Amino acid sequence: MMNILVLGGTGAMGVPLVELLSQRGDNVYVTTRSQKKNHENVTYICGNAKEQAFFEKLMTKNYDAIVDFMVYGTEELHQRLKCLLERTTQYVFFSSSRCYAESNTPITEKSSRLVDVCKDPEYLSIDEYGLAKGKEENLLFDSGKKNWTIIRPYITYNTYRLQLGVYEKEDWLRRALEGRTIVFPEDIASKRTSLTYGPDVAGAVVDLVGNEKAYGQAFHITTDESHTWGEILDFYCKTIEEKTGKKPKVRIVKDSNGLQTVWNPWQIRYDRLYNRTFDNSKIEAVRGRYNYKSTFDGLEECLDSFLKNSKWLGMNTKYEAWCDRQTREFTPLQEVPGHRNKLRYLKWRIIG
DSSP: OOEEEEETOOSTTHHHHHHHHHHHTOEEEEEESSOOOOBTTEEEEESOTTSHHHHHHHTTSOEEEEEEOOOOOHHHHHHHHHHHHHTEEEEEEEOOGGGBOOOSSOBOTTSOBHHHHOOOHHHHTSOOHHHHHHHHHHHHHTSSOOOEEEEEEOEEEBTTBOOBTTBOHHHHHHHHHTTOOEEEEHHHHTSEEOEEEHHHHHHHHHHHTTOGGGTTEEEEEOOSOOEEHHHHHHHHHHHHHHHHSOOOOEEEESOSTTGGGTSOHHHIIIIITSOOOBOOHHHHHHHOOOOOOOHHHHHHHHHHHHHHSOOOOOOOHHHHHHHHHHHTOOOOGGGSOSHHHHHHHHHHHHTO
């Protein structure tokens, strides 16, 4: 039985991970910013793990493992990494396969990362997610310790997280269900991608937590199945029509240049415009061969579950206005949350 601290374990990967660790018999302590009821071997600790005082209180104890889902700036992680490594037998750091550079062959853990090969001075001057993850991995590589494991998931989906290119469900699925057009760039639609079912990723992480073969190693945890984003879009539309009787409207635009004016351009340029296929031989050598849930089976299952119990997060009003300008549509103002966002939407929709 291990005592495991999970920092920020309430997301698409964290929830199934906590459940699996608990079922394994471990005592799991999970930080959360909202009150949650303890159950079985799971204890929730209410607080923000990014706040220093709360973090220092957590670090008054030693743990058999710390699983860290928090998103840090590079300097922020640098300031607390020594403490994290000293307070645990194994520190599991969640990086991302967005750290990889473009590859014409299936990606292995030895493939080049953006931090290794990127020459773009503008991109190198910022601490954007894909680049920052590589820098943060280097902090572990250079730490002089080996009691860490790096996890590089890629696009991970579940019932409440269904992605399409750079879009989350709030950006494409809500438009489809409410009768507005999905606007999607052709240059992203042509690229291959890998989408992995959240509980499958969690299961792999469980196999690495407490596994000495994983110490001092980096692993990506992704399905080796791949499809183009265009195929994913077609599947979503077909499935929505089958389940709702309404065929989504789609407009394919030539390229992502316009989208980059209302979205994080680096996520597009240095990830979604790359083909992403993966070689899983390294993690299979540690945990054995694993059959990931089929992409289309998993997406259909999650989409069906979501349609039966829909829950939406916020709205990107600038993006909505951009889409509506492309399609000459209007999002009803009652669907735009907040007075200020309504004014922003009207400004960007009418003036651009």
